[in-house]
Amino acid sequence: MEGVGEEEMEGVDHLAHERNKSEFDVDAMKIVWAGSPHAFDVSDRISKLVASDPGFRKDNRSTLSRKELFKNTLRKAAYAWKTIVDLRLSEEEAAKLRFYVDEPAFTDLHWGMFIPAIKGQGTEEQQQKWLPLAYKMQIIGCYAQTELGHGSNVQGLETTATFDSQTDEFIIHSPTLTSSKWWPGGLGKVATHAIAYARLIVGGREHGVHGFIVQLRSLEDHSPLLGITVGDIGMKFGNGAYNTMDNGVLQFDHVRIPRNQMLMRVSQVTCEGKYKQSDVPRQLVYGTMVYVRQTIVADASCALSRAVCIATRYSAVRRQFGSQNGGPETQVIDYKTQQSRLFPLLASAYAFRFIGEWLKWLYADVTQRLQANDFSTLPEAHACTAGLKSLTTTATADGIEECRKLCGGHGYLCSSGLPELFAVYVPACTYEGDNTVLLLQVARFLMKTVSQLGSRLSSKKPVGTIAYMTRVEHLMQCRCGVQRGFAELSADLVEAAVAHCQLIVVSKFIEKLQQEIPGKGVKQQLEVLCNIYALFLLHKHQGDFLSTGCITPKHAALANDELRSLYSQVRPNAIALVDAFNYTDHYLGSILGCYDGNVYPKLYEAAWKDPLNESVVPDGYHLYIRPLLKQEIRTARL
Ligand SMILES: CCCCCCCCCC/C=C\CCCCCCCC(=O)SCCNC(=O)CCNC(=O)[C@H](O)C(C)(C)COP(=O)(O)OP(=O)(O)OC[C@H]1O[C@@H](n2cnc3c(N)ncnc32)[C@H](O)[C@@H]1OP(=O)(O)O
Numbered sequence: 001m002e003g004v005g006e007e008e009m010e011g012v013d014h015l016a017h018e019r020n021k022s023e024f025d026v027d028a029m030k031i032v033w034a035g036s037p038h039a040f041d042v043s044d045r046i047s048k049l050v051a052s053d054p055g056f057r058k059d060n061r062s063t064l065s066r067k068e069l070f071k072n073t074l075r076k077a078a079y080a081w082k083t084i085v086d087l088r089l090s091e092e093e094a095a096k097l098r099f100y101v102d103e104p105a106f107t108d109l110h111w112g113m114f115i116p117a118i119k120g121q122g123t124e125e126q127q128q129k130w131l132p133l134a135y136k137m138q139i140i141g142c143y144a145q146t147e148l149g150h151g152s153n154v155q156g157l158e159t160t161a162t163f164d165s166q167t168d169e170f171i172i173h174s175p176t177l178t179s180s181k182w183w184p185g186g187l188g189k190v191a192t193h194a195i196a197y198a199r200l201i202v203g204g205r206e207h208g209v210h211g212f213i214v215q216l217r218s219l220e221d222h223s224p225l226l227g228i229t230v231g232d233i234g235m236k237f238g239n240g241a242y243n244t245m246d247n248g249v250l251q252f253d254h255v256r257i258p259r260n261q262m263l264m265r266v267s268q269v270t271c272e273g274k275y276k277q278s279d280v281p282r283q284l285v286y287g288t289m290v291y292v293r294q295t296i297v298a299d300a301s302c303a304l305s306r307a308v309c310i311a312t313r314y315s316a317v318r319r320q321f322g323s324q325n326g327g328p329e330t331q332v333i334d335y336k337t338q339q340s341r342l343f344p345l346l347a348s349a350y351a352f353r354f355i356g357e358w359l360k361w362l363y364a365d366v367t368q369r370l371q372a373n374d375f376s377t378l379p380e381a382h383a384c385t386a387g388l389k390s391l392t393t394t395a396t397a398d399g400i401e402e403c404r405k406l407c408g409g410h411g412y413l414c415s416s417g418l419p420e421l422f423a424v425y426v427p428a429c430t431y432e433g434d435n436t437v438l439l440l441q442v443a444r445f446l447m448k449t450v451s452q453l454g455s456r457l458s459s460k461k462p463v464g465t466i467a468y469m470t471r472v473e474h475l476m477q478c479r480c481g482v483q484r485g486f487a488e489l490s491a492d493l494v495e496a497a498v499a500h501c502q503l504i505v506v507s508k509f510i511e512k513l514q515q516e517i518p519g520k521g522v523k524q525q526l527e528v529l530c531n532i533y534a535l536f537l538l539h540k541h542q543g544d545f546l547s548t549g550c551i552t553p554k555h556a557a558l559a560n561d562e563l564r565s566l567y568s569q570v571r572p573n574a575i576a577l578v579d580a581f582n583y584t585d586h587y588l589g590s591i592l593g594c595y596d597g598n599v600y601p602k603l604y605e606a607a608w609k610d611p612l613n614e615s616v617v618p619d620g621y622h623l624y625i626r627p628l629l630k631q632e633i634r635t636a637r638l
Pocket residue numbers: 102103104105108109112143145146151152153154155185283284286287289290292299303378379382420421424425428430431432433434437441444448
């Protein structure tokens with residue numbers, strides 16, 4: 001192109017100079033981020049498969065109407081399924097393909113909640129009947145728990161399931177407007193079946209909330225079955241974004257289902273109408289939520305790392321001020337303020353990756369124990385999944401917004417990928433448990449632990465976390481010491497719960513570094529990131545740390561000095577650390593974050609593709625603007 005300088009040429013890696021600064025083996029770090037060589041191979045292969053297939057394009061989402069957007073989502077879901085079947089992808093590869101298609105859709109709830117609910121709360125017989133249908137997608141399921149009037153308070157749900165011993169059936173009914181099921185993903189237009197949560201009534205006696213498999217739509221013509229009123233709840237936050245998902249409303253009008261469609265692993269109803277509670281904690285009925293919360297923590301590291309990748313690459317590309325003698329302006333990534341905002345988020349992305357790995361292990365461990373009727377770690381598993389889901393999603397949502405701001409004006413363009421990422425991500429602070437409600441569960445767990453163990457919450461933490469542990473104990477003692485009710489102290493206890501979760505993240509990051517980590521300079525980089533994560537939080541919450549007396553003002557000042565030094569150590573490695581996420585440009589969906597850093601020509605080119613630029617003179621000019629411009633110039637009384 002005429003006048004195109006070297007800095008704007010296509011096919012040139014405009015970040016090569018940054019990549020050459022790296023002080024560690026990026027390929028080895030890619031394996032660490034993926035979790036194993038096998039996991040890296042699957043991710044790398046599937047992400048490239050999706051990126052290279054025009055059937056999975058997503059750059060037009062923000063210009064489609066809700067109906068066009070949704071139809072396109074259905075097309076993609078069907079195309080993804082055909083790809084999975086044609087290529088005979090494994091369950092792991094199929095899950096990765098749905099991940100890289102990167103579009104909230106009914107399939108998330110079918111695979112992410114409907115199937116896990118049957119696996120976790122169904123009997124062997126129920127699993128044998130329903131899982132094969134679900135795995136072959138011969139039925140499409142959703143998880144219908146939340147109602148118009150209740151979401152957090154599961155025990156407040158109003159839908160009823162009344163046993164009719166005459167016909168050996170349950171009658172599922174929505175007695176009030178507020179008992180309408182409201183929010184379940186996939187429910188609005190697609191799901192043929194639901195796991196519906198309802199108050200069990202047997203012989204006139206209530207037995208709390210249980211799960212029931214209910215068919216909603218005909219498998220012949222998709223019409224709602226008798227007694228079923230179902231639809232979409234309407235547009236949600238942002239364009240595109242989560243509007244690819246049909247979150248639905250559902251009312252039952254005395255819908256009859258066979259008795260064997262109550263999920264009966266935890267408790268049973270016999271044909272004689274006898275309710276039997278297994279000798280397992282009733283909270284196992286909440287098991288699916290625990291499972292999803294631990295997956296949401298892994299999701300957080302993915303979403304945050306995407307935003308950080310975009311902001312880091314663009315911060316290396318963007319130059320502003322600082323030109324010496326007509327030379328190039330300063331890269332904004334070299335400003336200390338930019339580093340102090342960006343690098344803690346980079347460290348958090350890695351920290352959440354590793355806590356997600358640990359939580360996956362904890363969940364697998366508690367699941368194995370449950371099979372042996374060992375419930376000893378269930379309270380800790382609930383507290384950890386609830387608390388870490390809350391901590392990581394809040395930090396990630398805030399982090400994505402910070403990354404948008406780190407990109408200046410261009411971060412506000414849809415083509416930056418950040419507005420869409422934010423809009424899709426933020427409900428994670430609410431779904432699967434409102435973050436405050438979940439922290440209250442952690443606070444309750446801590447209160448019980450303190451009362452059982454006395455002051456020390458746990459001595460099983462690495463030395464480097466003593467300050468963090470003392471902070472939690474102090475925050476708890478300050479609250480538990482005074483004789484005021486839980487409700488009165490709840491805002492303070494939530495702070496202690498956050499501190500407890502931050503302690504877990506820091507200690508698991510330190511434990512990760514005690515493992516064998518291959519690759520030149522890889523462990524050193526992770527140590528820098530771990531120290532940044534820990535010292536950034538210490539700096540942010542230094543009031544807590546100082547008030548506990550476990551650090552002095554001098555320590556706080558030294559920590560701040562060390563942070564600045566650590567930022568300088570990360571700086572030459574920043575681009576390589578985000579390259580290690582191994583995201584394709586397709587998955588990132590961001591011009592600012594494109595791998596080659598050739599941002600300006602791409603931004604300029606993308607602008608002209610906007611539908612508004614299809615005509616030089618906009619629709620409406622002749623009707624509204626021309627008359628305005630041509631009106632008589634009246635003698636102004638202004
Ligand atoms: C551009 C691309 C961006 C990409 C970004 C990625 C984002 C992903 C996008 C993809 C799209 C979709 C994927 C995500 C899909 C998510 C869908 C969300 C689905 C839902 O929201 S489902 C509904 C979720 N609902 C909830 O979570 C409800 C929350 N409420 C509760 O859990 C409970 O009501 C409660 C708050 C825990 C209270 O329960 P209850 O009143 O019964 O109990 P108590 O508080 O009295 O406690 C009694 C006792 O029981 C213990 N306990 C409570 N819960 C549990 C549990 N789950 N497990 C074990 N034990 C539990 C509690 O500790 C008490 O014990 P104690 O008596 O103290 O010993």
